[in-house]
Amino acid sequence: MEMIKVGARRPAMLDRPQQEMLIDGQRVPALSGKTFETRNPATGELLAIVADGDAQDVDRAVKSARAAFEGPWSRMKAVERQRIMLRLADLVEDHYEELAMLDTLDLGAPYSRTMLGKARAGALLRYYAGQATLIAGETLPNAAMGDVISHTLKEPIGVVAAINPWNGPVGMSVWKAGPVLASGCTLVMKPAEQTPLSALRFGELCLEAGVPPGVINILTGQGAAGAALSAHPDVDKIAFTGSTGVGEKILHAAAGTMKRVTVELGGKSPNIVFADADLDKAVPAAAMAVFANSGQICSAGTRLFVQSSIREEFMERLAAFTRTIKVGDPLDPETQIGPVVSAPQMDKILAYIESATREGGEALVGGKRMSGVGYDDGFFIEPTIFTGLDDTMTIVREEIFGPVLSALSFDTIEEALQRANATEFGLASGVWTSNLTTAHRMARGIRAGSVWINCYQMLDPGVPFGGYKMSGFGRESGPHHIEDYLETKSVWIKLD
Known part of the structure; x- marks a missing residue:
């Protein structure tokens, strides 16, 4: 390259x-x-x-x-x-x-x-x-x-x-x-x-x-x-x-x-989008919550839950945004995502992608190692979104540490909380809503060290960061x- x-x-x-x-x-x-x-x-x-x-x-x-x-x-x-x-x-x-x-x-x-x-x-x-x-x-x-x-x-x-x-x-x-x-x-x-x-x-x-x-x-x-x-x-x-x-x-x-x-x-953090969320902000944030740093962030929002009433629109917009992400030379100022860190890490991520397909998941976007001029000498993986999943699948349960997003849907606040917490991890989470009551209920109910509301991956020297449970x-x-x-x-x- x-x-x-x-x-x-x-x-x-x-x-x-x-x-x-x-x-x-x-x-x-x-x-x-x-x-x-x-x-x-x-x-x-x-x-x-x-x-x-x-x-x-x-x-x-x-x-x-x-x-x-x-x-x-x-x-x-x-x-x-x-x-x-x-x-x-x-x-x-x-x-x-x-x-x-x-x-x-x-x-x-x-x-x-x-x-x-x-x-x-x-x-x-x-x-x-x-x-x-x-x-x-x-x-x-x-x-x-x-x-x-x-x-x-x-x-x-x-x-x-x-x-x-x-x-x-x-x-x-x-x-x-x-x-x-x-x-x-x-x-x-x-x-x-x-x-x-x-x-x-x-x-x-x-x-x-x-x-x-x-x-x-x-x-x-x-x-x-x-x-x-x-x-x-x-x-x-x-x-x-x-x-x-x-x-x-x-x-x-x-x-x-x-x-x-x-x-x-580690983490398997939920990122939860309610129907009243500002989608212009939530869509790009949901993508970069997992794809930033090629997905190699412990608090990445790798489990995306979208309320059923907006699921179709949200996923269409999310897929379109993801296809615009520039993957390539880390020294190119236009690049948003570089390679993963090593060949073993790349192989591990690709094995998870293969397991998702075997278990019935569908790659809405991505799903492959990138090849061609500028990619063959490095460890580049396409930003990948899987749909057709349930909470029991390997790709939904285990930390991948790569640019792979599991997209799911939900109906009620109670369901969102139950499924968000149905994990051994508890490092971080995101909630997207314009309803103050919903925001507070989710912040109190999610068992994770950080709850970001209408934002993601915010850090400050004066604010504690760490995990619950196996995080x-x-x-x-x-x-x-x-x-x-x-x-x-x-x-x-x-x-x-």
């Missing part, structure tokens, strides 16, 4: 064909000498040879983080950590074109999309910088005999392991590092092996901002490295974002040392996120 220039240069980082991990402030190879490749999913181009860490490298990264935690970092005044974080926010914004290009090349997401993360990345870091100075204990009444004062202290939990997914690399790096830096913890971050590059560059920017060596360590590697990190006895907390299956394994690995764990996992537990963003990185110590002082 011929790349179209968009004004951003190829990142200088890629002039180094060997990309080592970042431990204790230094780029270092894996102790075993092993490496793996990371390639552009749009073209197959080799981007870099990356250090393939294992349990030995996990151990030295954790030791680095522990030494940094026990040094001056955790005792640094909050205002000093805040100053460092604000410098980091400026650096991330100043270098965001580079970070976005790394993600576009590594993930295949359109550059026009990866650049949208610039404002959010800066806002997240500044939000957590503000939280750093708000950490405080409480003076509490007690019923003890005599003159006794009781109060609490808030202290950083220690060494944090962050295990990140591949679908939003630099955004995940910021989201995981923010509460660590604000709280005074230290971090070993393992980016996904499919998309390691922007995390490494983010780690370099942390050092440039004044984050001491060892506070932020970037451990590149594959599944074995993540497993060793999850089980390491000197890790105090795990923050994981990824699939439910891997999340279950991490919980088992963490149990032996009673680590604190927060997990944001995980714990919340990221919002005023209470940092609590997961703090211990609460009770202090009693008897005065008589």
